[in-house]
Amino acid sequence: MATKLYIDGDWIDGDSEPFDSYDPAEGRVFEQVSQASSQQVDEAVAAARAAFGSSAWRDLLPVQRAALLFRLADLIDQHAEELAALETRDQGQPLEISRTVSVRGAAEHFRYYAGWVTKIEGSTSPVSFPDTLHYTRKEPIGVNALITPWNFPLMILAWKLAPALATGNTVVIKPSEVTSLSSVRLVELAAQAGFPAGVVNLVTGGGETGALLSAHRDVDHLSYTGSTAVGKLITKASAESNLKRLTLELGGKAPSIIAADADIDAAVAGNLAGGLLNSGQVCAAYTRFYVDKRREQEFVEKLARGVSTMVLGAGLDPSSQLGPLVSEKHLNHVQRLVEVGRAEGAELVTGGRVADREGYFFQPTVFAGVQDSMTVVHEEIFGPVLSVLSYDGPDELESLIARANDTEYGLAATVWTKDIATAQRLANGIRAGAVFVNMPPIPDMAAPWGGYKASGWGREMGPQAIDAYTETKAVWLNYGY
Ligand SMILES: NC(=O)C1=CN([C@@H]2O[C@H](COP(=O)(O)OP(=O)(O)OC[C@H]3O[C@@H](n4cnc5c(N)ncnc54)[C@H](OP(=O)(O)O)[C@@H]3O)[C@@H](O)[C@H]2O)C=CC1
Numbered sequence: 001m002a003t004k005l006y007i008d009g010d011w012i013d014g015d016s017e018p019f020d021s022y023d024p025a026e027g028r029v030f031e032q033v034s035q036a037s038s039q040q041v042d043e044a045v046a047a048a049r050a051a052f053g054s055s056a057w058r059d060l061l062p063v064q065r066a067a068l069l070f071r072l073a074d075l076i077d078q079h080a081e082e083l084a085a086l087e088t089r090d091q092g093q094p095l096e097i098s099r100t101v102s103v104r105g106a107a108e109h110f111r112y113y114a115g116w117v118t119k120i121e122g123s124t125s126p127v128s129f130p131d132t133l134h135y136t137r138k139e140p141i142g143v144n145a146l147i148t149p150w151n152f153p154l155m156i157l158a159w160k161l162a163p164a165l166a167t168g169n170t171v172v173i174k175p176s177e178v179t180s181l182s183s184v185r186l187v188e189l190a191a192q193a194g195f196p197a198g199v200v201n202l203v204t205g206g207g208e209t210g211a212l213l214s215a216h217r218d219v220d221h222l223s224y225t226g227s228t229a230v231g232k233l234i235t236k237a238s239a240e241s242n243l244k245r246l247t248l249e250l251g252g253k254a255p256s257i258i259a260a261d262a263d264i265d266a267a268v269a270g271n272l273a274g275g276l277l278n279s280g281q282v283c284a285a286y287t288r289f290y291v292d293k294r295r296e297q298e299f300v301e302k303l304a305r306g307v308s309t310m311v312l313g314a315g316l317d318p319s320s321q322l323g324p325l326v327s328e329k330h331l332n333h334v335q336r337l338v339e340v341g342r343a344e345g346a347e348l349v350t351g352g353r354v355a356d357r358e359g360y361f362f363q364p365t366v367f368a369g370v371q372d373s374m375t376v377v378h379e380e381i382f383g384p385v386l387s388v389l390s391y392d393g394p395d396e397l398e399s400l401i402a403r404a405n406d407t408e409y410g411l412a413a414t415v416w417t418k419d420i421a422t423a424q425r426l427a428n429g430i431r432a433g434a435v436f437v438n439m440p441p442i443p444d445m446a447a448p449w450g451g452y453k454a455s456g457w458g459r460e461m462g463p464q465a466i467d468a469y470t471e472t473k474a475v476w477l478n479y480g481y
Pocket residue numbers: 147148149150151174175176177205206207208209210211212213214225226227228229230233234237249250251252282283330333380381382
């Protein structure tokens with residue numbers, strides 16, 4: 001039996017043909033997922049609109065709204081093992097990642113934004129009119145479509161859902177068709193927590209569901225995480241429908257700069273974590289390594305050694321360090337780009353092939369001798385593929401910054417050095433939403449996350465997400481009237 005849709009407080013079957021969800025570690029179907037029809041998408045949006053105006057939601061006191069978010073966080077904790085196993089089975093990530101990053105991360109987001117509910121303040125402005133009070137209010141935007149990706153389905157849903165609900169919005173959730181299951185379970189827990197009917201709606205689907213939401217005239221704001229190509233389609237659909245507000249977290253191609261004074265062992269460990277977490281299926285993954293020529297050989301050798309000792313395996317196997325890629329389609333995408341890298345002359349140091357086992361596993365791969373013009377430096381691979389380039393030393397800092405910035409993306413970057421001036425100059429010069437000095441790209445709910453350039457619009461997490469889900473209203477009060 002297929003999973004169900006959740007519309008206006010009811011669990012219902014999708015009217016379109018259900019689709020298969022695969023266990024990527026086995027390459028076999030393990031669940032059927034309901035597919036919403038176009039009419040059901042309309043019903044979900046209508047339910048969210050009605051709930052937005054309902055006193056059951058609108059008139060809740062901030063402390064009451066916060067209590068619902070705290071309750072949801074507690075329910076996630078109570079079901080942590082079940083959620084982690086489900087995420088691992090559906091997405092492929094090692095169980096420890098599901099536990100610590102996905103499930104604990106999701107619960108922490110609901111707690112963090114529950115804390116914000118009672119602290120969403122406006123301001124007063126000293127306008128130049130006599131007898132006039134001017135103040136601002138932050139109001140919820142209205143109906144929000146949340147279109148979430150397949151790399152961290154549960155956690156990224158929490159990035160969007162927690163601030164949306166904290167600010168008093170209503171939502172229609174549309175998970176990636178590749179990984180819908182943890183979203184279905186989270187919505188069950190939200191219903192159990194007691195959110196009023198219509199506040200949280202879920203439409204699973206693939207093929208047109210996302211497009212229906214992006215073109216919908218009664219969606220006020222859409223938050224999307226995924227490819228830049230779809231991000232562009234969404235901006236077009238917004239422009240051609242109702243100019244809905246957009247928050248877009250799109251592709252990345254993070255540079256990693258390793259200076260001559262870096263602790264190479266620490267840099268290798270940090271870059272392996274930053275480049276291969278979730279098998280490289282991370283928008284902020286470190287992918288192109290610019291190493292000072294004096295340390296290049298040592299870095300490549302140690303990186304390749306680290307990569308080749310990593311244990312590939314099903315996420316549910318506790319010894320596994322690298323899980324499968326999420327789907328056969330994505331495995332083919334990674335394989336194609338690795339072949340392009342070889343054809344363009346990158347030196348394959350280790351890996352480079354689909355692993356010889358069931359499921360969608362790709363060998364972790366290191367390319368050396370990579371040139372700036374190569375496709376592996378520019379295209380988002382979103383897999384376990386690390387490309388090493390080099391640079392000439394401290395005098396090259398300006399050109400190094402230019403090379404790091406020679407990309408359409410600007411989500412994240414990293415610098416490895418003991419010299420504070422080098423770190424600061426690079427952090428200032430690189431055009432990216434986050435620069436990590438001597439550490440992997442670890443998000444935190446208190447810190448903004450998002451990109452420059454084609455990596456997106458707006459910021460998630462931190463206080464910035466409160467802005468993403470609110471409108472600012474200016475109230476002018478003439479008390480001399
Ligand atoms: N930034 C990140 O975290 C992520 C980046 N990626 C990158 O994206 C690449 C391609 O991944 P892919 O699996 O194709 O997924 P995409 O990221 O391209 O997005 C697929 C999602 O977008 C929705 N969608 C498609 N068209 C529209 C539209 N016009 N309006 C609104 N939503 C739409 C789909 O829903 P529907 O079919 O129902 O319309 C589905 O939910 C990956 O190789 C990777 O590089 C992928 C995942 C996460």
